[in-house]
Amino acid sequence: DQQVKQNSPSLSVQEGRISILNCDYTNSMFDYFLWYKKYPAEGPTFLISISSIKDKNEDGRFTVFLNKSAKHLSLHIVPSQPGDSAVYFCAASARVDSSYKLIFGSGTRLLVRP
Amino acid sequence: NAGVTQTPKFRILKIGQSMTLQCTQDMNHNYMYWYRQDPGMGLKLIYYSVGAGITDKGEVPNGYNVSRSTTEDFPLRLELAAPSQTSVYFCASSPSLNYGYTFGSGTRLTVV
Numbered sequence: 001d002q003q004v005k006q007n008s009p010s011l012s013v014q015e016g017r018i019s020i021l022n023c024d025y026t027n028s029m030f031d032y033f034l035w036y037k038k039y040p041a042e043g044p045t046f047l048i049s050i051s052s053i054k055d056k057n058e059d060g061r062f063t064v065f066l067n068k069s070a071k072h073l074s075l076h077i078v079p080s081q082p083g084d085s086a087v088y089f090c091a092a093s094a095r096v097d098s099s100y101k102l103i104f105g106s107g108t109r110l111l112v113r114p
Numbered sequence: 115n116a117g118v119t120q121t122p123k124f125r126i127l128k129i130g131q132s133m134t135l136q137c138t139q140d141m142n143h144n145y146m147y148w149y150r151q152d153p154g155m156g157l158k159l160i161y162y163s164v165g166a167g168i169t170d171k172g173e174v175p176n177g178y179n180v181s182r183s184t185t186e187d188f189p190l191r192l193e194l195a196a197p198s199q200t201s202v203y204f205c206a207s208s209p210s211l212n213y214g215y216t217f218g219s220g221t222r223l224t225v226v
Contacts, residue, residue: 002156004156006156009154034214036214036217041219041220042219042220043118043204043206043217043218043219043220044157044204044215044217045217046214046215046216049214089156089157101147101159101162101172102147102157102159102215103159104149104156104157104158105156106154106155106156107156
């Protein structure tokens with residue numbers, strides 16, 4: 001039972017355009033969401049996060065949107081750059097689980113074409 | 115500042131062999147985690163620790179054991195390697211509950 005789903009395994013975008021990566025979750029107790037970026041042969045690196053009390057968080061070219069009623073979040077990258085080409089993982093956690101374990105989606109591979 | 119260091123980077127094991135994947139962090143983080151990533155799948159939590167001397171099971175603990183005798187080290191032990199344990203293993207740490215993890219670069223394990 002996948003609690004965090006990334007239904008698009010891959011996405012290809014032209015340099016300079018917007019990249020939109022989507023993530024859906026099923027557990028209504030999730031209250032903290034994160035995006036990680038992973039290059040080949042490296043560990044994931046933290047990109048941006050959002051708490052359930054917000055619906056938007058922005059950091060430079062990266063913005064995460066949260067729609068709690070739809071149990072959906074998205075990561076927008078504007079403008080996209082070739083260096084953004086990587087696998088992006090969505091992750092979620094629930095405060096009621098005191099260990100605050102992260103549940104990860106299966107990832108979306110983004111390719112930004114020059 | 116090395117962050118999270120995992121060794122070895124690659125390993126091939128025969129079925130039934132045992133090994134320990136090492137993980138060390140120098141950030142004085144209380145929380146440490148072991149994940150595995152299978153092809154086309156997300157990261158699955160194997161074990162985690164909220165401090166020295168405290169460990170607990172994650173989603174997929176069967177076939178693994180951990181210990182946390184110090185804040186810095188969180189080794190993962192495979193006692194009887196099976197082909198189903200072929201995967202990439204990531205160790206991570208975090209300073210508190212509500213904070214992004216720092217991951218190591220991974221250990222690619224193949225069991226043949």
